[in-house]
Amino acid sequence: xxxxxxxxxxxxxxxxxxxxxxxxxxxxxxxxxxxxxxxxxxxxxxxxxxxxxxxxxxxxxxxxxxxxxxxxxxxxxxxxxxxxxxxxxxxxxxxxxxxxxxxxxxxxxxxxxxxxx
Amino acid sequence: xxxxxxxxxxxxxxxxxxxxxxxxxxxxxxxxxxxxxxxxxxxxxxxxxxxxxxxxxxxxxxxxxxxxxxxxxxxxxxxxxxxxxxxxxxxxxxxxxxxxxxxxxxxxxxxxxxxxxxx
Numbered sequence: 001x002x003x004x005x006x007x008x009x010x011x012x013x014x015x016x017x018x019x020x021x022x023x024x025x026x027x028x029x030x031x032x033x034x035x036x037x038x039x040x041x042x043x044x045x046x047x048x049x050x051x052x053x054x055x056x057x058x059x060x061x062x063x064x065x066x067x068x069x070x071x072x073x074x075x076x077x078x079x080x081x082x083x084x085x086x087x088x089x090x091x092x093x094x095x096x097x098x099x100x101x102x103x104x105x106x107x108x109x110x111x112x113x114x115x116x117x
Numbered sequence: 118x119x120x121x122x123x124x125x126x127x128x129x130x131x132x133x134x135x136x137x138x139x140x141x142x143x144x145x146x147x148x149x150x151x152x153x154x155x156x157x158x159x160x161x162x163x164x165x166x167x168x169x170x171x172x173x174x175x176x177x178x179x180x181x182x183x184x185x186x187x188x189x190x191x192x193x194x195x196x197x198x199x200x201x202x203x204x205x206x207x208x209x210x211x212x213x214x215x216x217x218x219x220x221x222x223x224x225x226x227x228x229x230x231x232x233x234x235x236x
Contacts, residue, residue, distance in 0.1 A: 045227035104150055107160040
């Protein structure tokens, strides 16, 4: 079974609108972290936001917020006020275990976001 | 900060040739990861090191792949002999085990990647 599932291969949104990118995860470990990375066409991986399994509040970083629903095992990324520069591939990733530095990220297949003017 | 440095950025080689990819992690980071990205398989871990010691190499596809980390500031991923199915983008990432600043959740910082094409 896939550990990280991103069901939307492509999303389209107009500038200034909000968009939600879906991510569901599967783990039996009570300690885990969820990450979102952005990969523009230039290819680099850019960290966006993090949510820990014990965090009580949803993470926010500027225009990015994470809608964390632990019981549903979902960690959706919300981008408010989309900009043309947000057009990219977005990856959801998970790291399991208490010693999170010592484990690798498990990535979803990604969602391509296209923002139009 | 220079970030994670990878070289070369692009590599085109012929089947059967040896390929060596290089990575310099962020100074002070004690974990180094090698990932591979392909259209078919997405991003997958190949191997990772802690304090220069390989911890998990279960993602290394086969004996043609080898990785070393001779010191804290340098790692190599070698493919010998290379095959067309090795064509991919290879990322190096580093992190540290700490509780300050951005490292409080031990984010992995990625290098720009090496795009490998094996003809």
